[in-house]
Amino acid sequence: MSFDEDNSPFGAGVPSDVYQTSIREPVSLEVPEDVNPEAVQPNTSIENESPVNTPPNGPPLADWSSGISIIEAGKSTEGASRGYIAYTIKLGENTVRRRYSEFESLRSILSQIFPLLLIPPIPGKSFNLKLLATPPPNGVDTETKLVEQRKKMLQLFLKECLKMEQVRDTQVFHRFLDPNSNFNEDLRTGEITDLPLNPLCSNPFNGLDTYKNILYSYLPPEVHTTSMDLESLHLQQEDNTKQTSLYEYISLYTHIISSADLSFSHDFDKANKKVSTTARKLTDYYTQCGNSFNSFSLSEPGTELSLLLERIGTSYDQVYLIEEGFIEFIEKRFNDYWKFYLQCFGTIRDVLAFRELKGRQCEYIRSSLASKETAWQAFQKSDDESQRLTQAIRKSEGVASKHRLLLEPSLDVRFVPITVPNPPSKKKGAFSYSLSAFSKLKSTIADVITLQPELSREEQTAQLQTQINVLRQCLILAESDISKMDEFINEQFHLYHDEKLVFMRGLLREYCRHLVEVNEKCAEVWLETKAEIEGLGL
Template sequence: MNIFADSEEEDNNPFSGTNHLYASGIAGVADGEDDFIPRGIFVEEEEEKVSEADSSVLSPGQDDEGGDESFGVNSNVPFEPYVSLSMSMANGNASGGLLEDESVISIPEAGDYKDPWGKHAIGYVIKYQGREIIRRYSEFDTLRQSLVRLLPTIVIPPIPSKHPLIKYFLSPLSVENDSKIIEKRKRMLASFLNNCYAICEIRDHIVFAKFLNPEYSWKNVLNSPPIVILPMNNLLAPPLNPTKPSPLHLLLPAQTALSRLDPKAHNGSSIEQETKFAHLEGYLAKYKHSLQPLHKILRQHRLHFRSLSSLFSELGAYYNAVSLEGNVITSKLSAAQIRPLSNGIEKIGHGFDVNYVSSEILVEKLLTVLEEPVSEILQFLEESQRVLLFRKLKKLQYQIIENTLAKREARIKSLKETQHQLQRLEEALLQNARESPTIAKAVKHRESSNLCENTTQITSETTQSEQQNPQLNTQPPKQRKRDKPKRSARSIDIEPHLLTEDERQEEIQRLYKEVEKLNDCFTLIKKDMNEVNQSSLRSLSALVDYIDKKWALMLKDFTKAMICWLRECLNAWQNAKQVVSNIES
């Protein structure tokens, strides 16, 4: 049964069958509505005239004219309009902290499309090596699940989380909100593909190559090898190639908890390797401890900046309205005196407008260069815990097999020593019997007495049995033997000196076979541990390097955005101050 086939997390929603953009099941993150903000207010210069800032994100097919709103700027005023603010804020790096040398895959478009089975869904257009392929969010999700099972020792990059169905009812939905979700998903899914491409184990894997190849239907890929032959538990398969388990792998213990793991016991790793893993685990835990509160603070600051930009917008509208009112009520006689005052008021309103536009752009930057990358890093850190857990479970397998092997060998040694001691004791008794006539006579008398008692008992039992069952008389007496009593408990739980010689020999032979299998399993688990250590260490070290580089890039991008925001606000108010200073009292 393929657990990835026919994924319905995007299709069972209340808007299915309507014209709403959510009809195909587009999802958002699980943190809530405030994870998404408009793409920002981007203003463009057209023929050196004042243009209007687009405060909403247009839906596919909507004209640009329907989404603009005026900020009350008088185009006849010869002052520099707010559209001239540096476009570096709007055109800066909006990749969300992606490393530039890794951005080889892009998702430029997203929209409604019809798959080969007639389903409507939101499709994401992937551009890679001059080819285009459309994939749904559910296909990205199943790709990641497949990679997690195919590569248990590799940290798999995260994707945007699913949207619970209940949020379709709790959150107000609109075309604008749908577009925000799509824009975020485009950024995050592009980051996912580029991060996967940067990992050689994923880039060279056949499943990832088929995902980027338009010639393959993803549904058919999920229903074909290697995905359909994956084991249910990666602990019972080779860590670097789980689709080809050996018969010995099926004999390994499949533990799900670490309660039996002894951190001080030997586990097939060198002291140097254990030191490196301990350092990496502590370093990643420190990152997580620092970034979790930072993520909350970034969300709060973004909301505060959003409120501040709304105030700037309102103030700018008021000042612009006052400047227009002054021009309307001015008479021709006082026009010369009122016009400079009106222009000064309008310039102040223009300053608030510039603050509003630049603050909206800064809010977008806070989302794309800080908040989203921090969220992605936190998901990376959670994924690293899966790799560390897998390694610890393999260590537990190693310890269980090693301890079991040691117990079996100790049991064999104990049985052999007991057998040898009993033989020596019997030889000593026989030797003493030969040397002491009294003891030999007593032993001979004891053996004769036992023989007479046994003969009398057997004769009595035979006569009584024949009287009760006449049919038994046809069987010769020599063939009627008493059955040997069987032990109800396992012989391995019984002290060796309480077993008979035959039972000890039988248990020794059985334990030799177990030890042989355990030695084969021990050789196998040592090889697996070596592969797990090398692959996991390489993957976790690469993750630390990636986080360090991305964190440095995020701080640089954030610093640039703040400098641009401050520069534009300062220039606007310096111009306003110059105009106000020229007003004659």
């Protein structure tokens, strides 16, 4: 299998919108003739049987979840004619340099291997980063700020990945963190080459285990889809409590995603921008006032008035530093973390879209099976009718032959027919011979086609029966996967709800606490200044 045919972000693999619902034409589900349906059994195990590997010269990855960090991000020209940004990852005693495209490839591969996991997002591309290789005179500070922000978000991505056991145990993740590994080459030669081209034809719990069950290769790669319908995401189980629980969480998270996007892009975003803009204007105002009072104090040295002006100028400098600290908290901590976890909620859309596609795939298999069974019944009915007509014709031919024997006169040797010589025929031309040859060829082809029509029909019937058996096995596999997918999604949503929403509430509380502390500190500075001025007796 070539690398471009594999699920590689560098080749022509699965497009980025593979999980997005779109309207596509249904495809036929054909099964090869040489498939033995009895030898194909669905594999319902969802356990990851891959051994847990550890990178060389280091402890298990679980021990590094708190210590992993990106310590540097800078220009590099190693192995490339043009410069690019390389991020130095430090975990334990090892360091490895990766570029942004390798982070992007890692997330793409992990999403294809584990389509049901909420893989954390990475920061999007920015065309301004291209300027860092050849920075303009006035753009260095802006580009450096963008790189630092991306470095922080990529570090969050790695920490979140290390919290997931399934991701932590994959060989591709170990290769990414291995300083002795060429990650791009590993994508071309490693276990990723075993991934199916389409996630709908892979094991939904671990795409690397797809080869263990041949039935996945017979699942339809495309299904006729429309917009997402929450009603189609019900659990197909007898336990009504689990159905209600999953449906409630799907509805809850759909509301959370829309409300979170709305609040950040409209209500809370506007409020946060107003607070940041006001704080920035205050720092500019405090800077101007501090410079003015300090200049006035220098014009009257050694007097009580100069001391008073100097104290007021110092107070403006202090509140300026307090406001700058609050702005730095908003820009470097709050905004980045808030956007990151909102993007984490956005990954739920991908999981729900994939679950919807799997549900529609199951319905498509069910409808294909029904059509094949209808065709099988039509075959059986036509065979029965054909056998009945054949028996009736044979019976009527037997009766007619008896009547011919009774009515046929006996042959008398006295009446011998006189043979008349044939008249001389004309000479046959080339055209007559060509017509004769064509007639022979036509007769030969007809004989080949109708040599054994019963055998051809038996082959068609056997092939149709094989397709029906394989479709039944595919339907069992799809229904089993969907049932376990619903349980997995339900459990994952509970954990995600408890972890991410609690963190975001804590982040909002920290925001409010910083805002209150800034105003309290500024008030304390001015109260102390007032007390000192009153102590001067002026």
